[in-house]
Amino acid sequence: MSATSAATPPQQRATGGAGRPADPRRGSTLLRHLAVAAVAGLLLLGLSYAVEPFRNFQIATVAAYLCATAGLTVLTGLNGQLSLGHGALMATGAYTVALCQNAFYDRGATGGLLLLVSLAAAVVVTVAVGAVVGVAAARLRGPYLAGVTLAVAVVVPALTVTFNGVFNGEQGLSVPVEPPPLALGAYFPYERWQLWIAGAATLLTLLLLANLVRSRYGRTFRAVRDDEVAARLAGIHVARTQVLAFVVSAATAGLGGALLAVLAQSVSPGAFGLTLSLFLLMAVVIGGLGRLAGAVWGAVLLVALPDLSHSVTDQLTLSAAAAQRLEGNLPLAIFGITLVVVMLVAPGGVQGLLSRLGRALLARWRARRS
Amino acid sequence: MDRFVFLTLDGLSRGAVYAAFALALVLIWRAARVVNFAQGAMAVAAAYVAYSVASATGSYWLGFVVALVAGLALGALVDRAVMRYVDHASPLNPVIVALGLVLLIQAVLGMVYGSEFRPAEVPFSRGAFTVGGFAVLSPYDLFVFGAVAVVVCALAWIFARTAIGLRMRAAAFAPEVSRLLGVNVGGMLTLGWALASGVGALAAMLVIPTELGLHPHAMDLVFVSSFTAAVVGGLDSPPGALVGGLVVGLVLSYVSGYAGSDLTPLAVLVLLLAVLLVRPGGLFAPVAARRV
Numbered sequence: 129m130s131a132t133s134a135a136t137p138p139q140q141r142a143t144g145g146a147g148r149p150a151d152p153r154r155g156s157t158l159l160r161h162l163a164v165a166a167v168a169g170l171l172l173l174g175l176s177y178a179v180e181p182f183r184n185f186q187i188a189t190v191a192a193y194l195c196a197t198a199g200l201t202v203l204t205g206l207n208g209q210l211s212l213g214h215g216a217l218m219a220t221g222a223y224t225v226a227l228c229q230n231a232f233y234d235r236g237a238t239g240g241l242l243l244l245v246s247l248a249a250a251v252v253v254t255v256a257v258g259a260v261v262g263v264a265a266a267r268l269r270g271p272y273l274a275g276v277t278l279a280v281a282v283v284v285p286a287l288t289v290t291f292n293g294v295f296n297g298e299q300g301l302s303v304p305v306e307p308p309p310l311a312l313g314a315y316f317p318y319e320r321w322q323l324w325i326a327g328a329a330t331l332l333t334l335l336l337l338a339n340l341v342r343s344r345y346g347r348t349f350r351a352v353r354d355d356e357v358a359a360r361l362a363g364i365h366v367a368r369t370q371v372l373a374f375v376v377s378a379a380t381a382g383l384g385g386a387l388l389a390v391l392a393q394s395v396s397p398g399a400f401g402l403t404l405s406l407f408l409l410m411a412v413v414i415g416g417l418g419r420l421a422g423a424v425w426g427a428v429l430l431v432a433l434p435d436l437s438h439s440v441t442d443q444l445t446l447s448a449a450a451a452q453r454l455e456g457n458l459p460l461a462i463f464g465i466t467l468v469v470v471m472l473v474a475p476g477g478v479q480g481l482l483s484r485l486g487r488a489l490l491a492r493w494r495a496r497r498s
Numbered sequence: 499m500d501r502f503v504f505l506t507l508d509g510l511s512r513g514a515v516y517a518a519f520a521l522a523l524v525l526i527w528r529a530a531r532v533v534n535f536a537q538g539a540m541a542v543a544a545a546y547v548a549y550s551v552a553s554a555t556g557s558y559w560l561g562f563v564v565a566l567v568a569g570l571a572l573g574a575l576v577d578r579a580v581m582r583y584v585d586h587a588s589p590l591n592p593v594i595v596a597l598g599l600v601l602l603i604q605a606v607l608g609m610v611y612g613s614e615f616r617p618a619e620v621p622f623s624r625g626a627f628t629v630g631g632f633a634v635l636s637p638y639d640l641f642v643f644g645a646v647a648v649v650v651c652a653l654a655w656i657f658a659r660t661a662i663g664l665r666m667r668a669a670a671f672a673p674e675v676s677r678l679l680g681v682n683v684g685g686m687l688t689l690g691w692a693l694a695s696g697v698g699a700l701a702a703m704l705v706i707p708t709e710l711g712l713h714p715h716a717m718d719l720v721f722v723s724s725f726t727a728a729v730v731g732g733l734d735s736p737p738g739a740l741v742g743g744l745v746v747g748l749v750l751s752y753v754s755g756y757a758g759s760d761l762t763p764l765a766v767l768v769l770l771l772a773v774l775l776v777r778p779g780g781l782f783a784p785v786a787a788r789r790v
Contacts, residue, residue, distance in 0.1 A: 210590050212597070264771055270589030271533035271733075272774055275725045278535070279767040282722050286763040402718060406597055413594055449612070457608035464602030471595045472583050 181319035191326040192387035194427035199380025205418020207373035208353035213277035215405030218385025221250040225386040250386035258378020266370040285397040300396025416477030511639040513747020519701040519724035520739035529690030536599035538721030544569040544699035573695025615711035732780025
């Protein structure tokens with residue numbers, strides 16, 4: 129159970145005295161999550177003013193990936209369904225946003241709220257696609273599910289070429305996006321506006337997911353993952369739970385893909401190939417399966433590692449062709465090695481290591497105090 | 499009619515390759531209960547080795563033999579260095595590790611050889627014979643059939659007639675008992691990985707010249723098709739893999755011939771879903787209950 133045991137609930141802490149509820153944390157889960165989200169939002173707002181536009185864009189990209197990885201970690205880590213098709217679901221969201229925005233612009237409609245409508249449409253369409261895949265997925269286990277979702281990931285480029293008239297083949301579509309509203313001032317950097325959009329959407333997604341994970345649904349997800357027969361005996365509808373988990377995770381993947389399209393202002397099938405699906409899975413595993421905080425680490429890695437390998441190859445003196453080969457493939461190689469090593473050595477991922485470290489420090493501090 | 503005959507024969511030739519590749523998947527599944535998602539990447543790596551040898555020495559056949567040896571060695575290496583240490587308690591773990599290997603192998607190939615398509619040479623002409631006005635098989639297709647037939651017969655002979663084949667089956671069927679009876683279970687597992695990877699390398703050598711050429715991602719779609727073939731036949735059944743391979747080859751050939759080659763991935767997905775939803779154990783599997 130090493131891949132999934134990363135998500136075991138935190139051990140019962142020995143702080144509760146007699147008459148205290150079993151959960152030692154006080155206060156409502158919703159309020160606590162709202163407070164964390166508010167603090168994160170304020171930090172992000174401050175950050176958007178503190179760093180240069182390019183970094184703003186990068187953080188916005190992290191936020192877009194984070195939508196998808198957070199959903200995938202709920203699906204794979206908490207519900208035990210492995211999906212290699214989330215790249216395809218992101219493509220669904222991205223293409224929906226592109227088609228909506230183009231339709232609005234062709235009809236001459238403008239306004240800040242149109243983007244919201246398009247993003248909502250992207251989520252709705254991806255939910256529909258995810259429901260179809262999820263119904264099939266609920267009947268499949270382990271490698272079979274992986275194989276089917278792999279096939280889904282491979283189909284996307286083929287579909288965009290087949291329905292050339294709608295998706296414009298290999299070229300893809302452009303995504304027209306409104307400039308920031310004038311109320312923010314004439315010289316408001318566009319990248320900061322992008323970060324605001326992506327950050328707000330992602331924080332909302334994370335808030336909803338965090339509440340879902342700690343709700344009754346989250347518990348049924350875990351019960352189904354750990355033992356389907358026992359879950360069924362406990363009165364949980366296994367197939368329905370699995371479809372629900374898949375749909376939730378599809379919705380977040382669709383939103384993530386839509387945000388990526390809005391950030392890049394274009395979509396093309398090349399960006400949503402099989403490699404993207406593998407990247408998402410890898411980010412989730414390296415961050416720590418089943419942990420939303422792990423999804424954050426994974427999303428940061430997805431953006432930071434290519435950037436890092438770019439600066440490494442810049443340091444080396446290589447011919448142009450060799451440098452290009454190295455730069456394109458170095459992040460892939462590092463991702464691959466890290467994925468294998470994490471699975472073999474530290475199945476809890478980065479977040480698992482961090483929380484173990486935190487627990488050890490806490491224990492030492494308590495021991496010293498008493 | 500003319501076209502139908504051509505597409506059927508072409509589909510059978512493609513299907514033979516899918517059958518070989520599916521057979522490799524089934525071999526590992528039977529030995530280790532792992533679907534080797536890295537098989538496509540491993541096979542491409544062997545094909546690149548063959549390409550290097552062939553272009554250095556000018557001999558296709560030397561490259562061919564080296565590819566098979568490289569395939570065997572890579573399979574053994576993957577088992578000894580990585581797969582052996584994976585916790586098999588959750589079926590997700592080996593799949594995730596195999597996907598990590600896919601990223602790693604494809605990245606290394608991309609670094610060494612670049613990601614442009616390289617032409618792969620063929621030992622025999624791909625021009626089709628014409629019999630009575632019908633374009634039928636080419637010499638290369640006959641070579642494909644022959645090579646796959648030889649491998650299938652060899653594997654059948656090893657597993658059914660030799661002591662080592664018996665040990666391999668025993669090690670997969672009842673590892674603890676076999677170990678008590680003196681079978682080197684770990685060694686048999688490594689041998690199974692090596693054999694499967696060797697068969698995969700052969701399939702890559704056969705299929706790559708008929709596609710766009712050598713490329714780190716050249717086997718991605720072949721892998722999905724062969725996985726479908728293995729599922730059609732039932733992951734546990736080697737004869738099923740052969741029939742499944744031919745079925746998938748025919749279906750893909752008809753789809754690409756009559757509806758356009760862009761639709762083949764979609765056809766694979768539909769076929770895979772249809773088989774899994776209607777008959778999840780494959781066409782040849784006995785009825786089995788899920789273990790509690």
